[in-house]
Amino acid sequence: MSIELGFALYKGLYLARRCEEYIVRHYPDDEMKTPMHMSMGQEAIPVGICHALAGKADILATYRSHAPFLAQTGDHGRFFAELHGRVTGTADGKSGSMHLSAPEAGMLGATAIVGSNISVAVGAAFANERLGTGRTVVAFFGDGAVDEGTFWESINVASLFRLPLLFVCEDNDYAVHTPKSLRRGYASLTAIVRGFDCLVYEDESNDVETIYFLTREAIAAARERRCPVFFNLKCCRYLDHIGIAPDGDACYREPDDVQSWRARDCVATQRARLIRRGLSEEILADHEQATDRAIEISIAQALAASVPAPDRLYRGVFHETS
Amino acid sequence: MTDVTPDPKDRHDRLFRTALLIRLVEERIIDLYPSDCIQSPVHLSIGQEAVAVGVCEPLQRNDLLFGTYRGHAYYLARGGDLNAMFAELFGKIGGVSKGKAGSMHLAAPAVGMMGSSAVVASAIPHAVGAALAARVRNTNQVIVTAFGDGATEEGVYHESLNFAALHGLPVLFVCENNGLAVHASLAERQAYRMIDQARLYGIPAETLTDGWDFLAIADATDALVREIRRDGRPRYLEVATYRSREHVGPAEDFGAGYRRRIGLEDWQDRDPLIQDTDRIARLTPEITAEIDRAEAFARASPWPEHEDLLSDVV
Amino acid sequence: MDESPQAMTAASIQTYRDALFEAMEQALIRHDHTVIIGQGVTDHKGIFGTTIGLGERFGPRRVIETPLMEEGSLGICLGAALNGLYPINTHIRADFAFLAMNQMINLAAKYRYMFGGLFEVPMLVRLVIGRSWGQGAQHSQSPQSMFAHTPGLVVVMPSTPEAIRETYAYAIAHHRGPVISLEHRLMYELAFRSDPAPQSPSASQSGTPPFTSRLERRGRDVTIVATSIMVLEAKRAAERLAPHDIECEIIDLHCPSHPDRDLILDSVARTGKLLIADTSWLAYGVAAEVCRIVAGTAPHVLTAPVAMLGMQPAPCPTAKSLEDMFYPNLRDLMQAIVRLVTGGDNPAIDLPDERSMADFYKTFRGPF
Secondary structure (H helix, E strand, O other): OOHHHHHHHHHHHHHHHHHHHHHHHHHHHOOOOOOOEOOOOOOHHHHHHHHHOOOOEEEEEEOOOHHHHHHHHOOHHHHHHHHOOOOOOOOOOOOHHHHOOEHHHOEEEEEOOOOHHHHHHHHHHHHHHHHOOOOEEEEEEEHHHHOOHHHHHHHHHHHHOOOOEEEEEEEOOEEOOEEHHHOOOOOOHHHHHHOOOOEEEEEOOOOHHHHHHHHHHHHHHHHHHOOOEEEEEEOOOOOOOOEOOOOOOOOOOOHHHHHHHHOOOHHHHHHHHHHHOOOOHHHHHHHHHHHHHHHHHHHHHHHHOOOOOHHHHOOOOOOOOO | OOOOOOOHHHHHHHHHHHHHHHHHHHHHHHHHHHHOOOOOOOOOOOOOHHHHHHHHOOOOOOOEEEEEOOOHHHHHHOOOOHHHHHHHHOOOOOOOOOOOOOHHHOOEHHHOEEEEEOOOOOOHHHHHHHHHHHHHHOOOOOEEEEEEHHHHHOHHHHHHHHHHHHHOOOEEEEEEEOOEEOOEEHHHHOOOOHHHHHHHOOOOEEEEOOOOOHHHHHHHHHHHHHHHHHHOOOEEEEEEOOOOOOOOOOOOOHHHOOOOHHHHHHHHHHOHHHHOHHHHHHHHHHHHHHHHHHHHHHHHOOOOOHHHHOOOOO | OOOOHHHOOOOOEEEHHHHHHHHHHHHHHHOOOEEEEEOOOOOOOHHHHOOOOHHHHHOOOOEEEOOOOHHHHHHHHHHHHHOOOEEEEEEOOHHHHHHHHHHHHHHHOOOOOOOOOOOOOOEEEEEEEOOOOOOOOOOOOOOHHHHHOOOOOEEEOOOOHHHHHHHHHHHHHOOOOEEEEEEEHHHOOOEEEOOOOOOOOOHHHHOOOOOOOEEEEOOOOEEEEEOOHHHHHHHHHHHHHHHHOOOEEEEEOOOOOOOOHHHHHHHHHHHOOEEEEEEEEOOOOHHHHHHHHHHHHOHHHOOOOOEEEEEOOOOOOOOHHHHHHHOOOHHHHHHHHHHHHHOOOOOOOOOOOOOOHHHHHHHOOOOO
């Protein structure tokens, strides 16, 4: 991979990580009054995929959508405005952290009901196929969503209709706090999914470049065969299911498990790789500082922006005709 | 419904008689339907009788079975009362559910027929839950859920299969594969193979292709039920079968364009309820008399009254 | 927390959460056939603290963790009920239970009637209404009227620990059908003082099923019919208005599927004025139903148009500025009462500058 591309991926990782680190720092100020489901630790997946499909894909995400949103749009300005409940946010401040969207940038929304975005993604892919747009739809969801019946209805119909759809299971092993071992009666998810007429890929690297290339390869193969793709990508949720804290004294997983993932953190890994390839520390540091400043400006602008006026409460409930 | 091994000829006769009873009952329904005395949509089992007959034979009385809206065959195969069934179809107070259930919701808890839902796949989790109760209460029951191939496309089917496999529950999943969901073929609906998928869920699964052969189905079910009773874990049986009538209603619909009559003829060539003319001739008069009595019972039974309208709501 | 039931005396102070825990614990202790089934019932948070430790104490056959499978989960509970268990099904957001609507509406509500009384499906379904504070459109809904609309479901909304103890104990021990309980997340941390001498005989004392409404306060000027946390808001408003010689009568609707019509009609006949305060939208909801009861029976007893408070007719927004408008607050409620009783605003009455119900309950711990 070229240094330029590797650097672009790093920029995506850094932005997503840094935005969440600012959330962690500022959340106690109680200016962001919205429950946070943090992506931290899982950034390589959306960054790798969204960069691989840049401009050619629409995505749908879940309540854990900070990283997918930022990877797809890069728009931390509207991101922070939305988290602060301001009119300059993605939805007038009405959606908060769990329902980020930016249709013009190919972010078709995020929902807070586990699994509920998957069939919507099937519909979006169906429209793309019928309209001949040539675009791919990416559905991000967690391993918990696979337990929902709607996942199986969706993978069947996407396979049956041969839709250009990438199912991305961000497999962090936990549905809220329940591990897969307490939720799944079968030995291999991918074995069952392979039983559908689709392409299946697995990866445990947590590495943004690996995921980038995997996506390119898979989408090329899927176009050839005219079928959907299923990705099962292992990852680690650094923080608790909800909120900005690590697990703390919660005993649902071993601290060592998280530590071993942190030891091969996707952001640090990519940074070290770029240094090895000859990118200077100075260039990296400059970019990081510039990003930090830009984020700080976004936060300041969000705080300075207006809160929605009372009439906004009712706007958009029904589809107004003009 | 007995552990004593019966004389093979008696057993064949007995199963044949039940299958023929189902066939003749449904043919009577077809005859009666134009007179509008059965004001309830009927989903007929004609062609699929052998599955219900074979599956129910090895079950013990306290084993439970959950059916579907295509449930006449299971109701009768489990030993549901014929008079009460006809009265139910007629909407009379003598019906098994006082005329409130109609054809789609036949039930007979006394013989382990735990109800039938008109919403595809919705009874599958009920069987899993009943099996969970069997486990918690140590009842040694086997719980059967019978469903069509269309039900396997529903999400709740996957949720149920997974839960049964996860907790190792004593459920027998019986897929009656008639190749049709309403009017849609398997190829139009499924990008997977049901039997392979069930196995990948970790559930031992078996396929039978001769869906008219009630003896083979009974033998296969008997073996699976014994395994379930031994280890308490789920099993899966898929039986290829044939729906000879329209999805709902009494008629044939080979002119509708979604399937061809030739399949019917292939089936009929092998259907013992057509081919085994000796047994048919021997058993029909007695069964017909039984159906006559049930029809008369239904006609004589009173209508439910206003007070029945609001009973059993909460 | 003292987990022994003996510690719970009539005059004790108890939080809503502890009452729920006690109800769950007692269900498992007293009834061998009771099981708790749900996503998160055995994790360290234990349905907001109401099932913590029960999995270890009673084992995985009694406290059963599920995958995310709302329809399957409720269907499994129905089947378990058919085969001799009493399942308690939990969903940490009422919104999540919408995935189980098929089982709830098409199956559980009808399993008795549809089969002419052949079956009983006793079960308790606990749904938690999300508090505000940015929970947004899919974590904040309060679907009592959707369920109460469907014959066959008993729907309760306990507003006190006492109501939880009585209602759950009765449902589990005696009721043979599905009961859906909506618990308000904002109340979980609140401590309540049990009144040793309640004004009205409690349901359990009188031996009648607690699936009915409850008189919470007597007053001559206005009848307030409220649900869930709005009962607490009504009590706060009533206390602040009493010094101004406005006496509120408060009826906790408690059971939206089975409101006490006589209690409501008798009260409105005395006060002539009716205010309905619900946790959900007004249209086709609790407010509409209470109006149906009065308008269909004794419209002449009303001396003024009915006043109603509930969620604004929009999905719940997350922006604090909008969210504060979306939910009714104490100021809105007191203003509505004053206008209804006196025919206009009264400058002598100091309306509280409390723009957010959530802000109050986030810091207030009781006892109530």
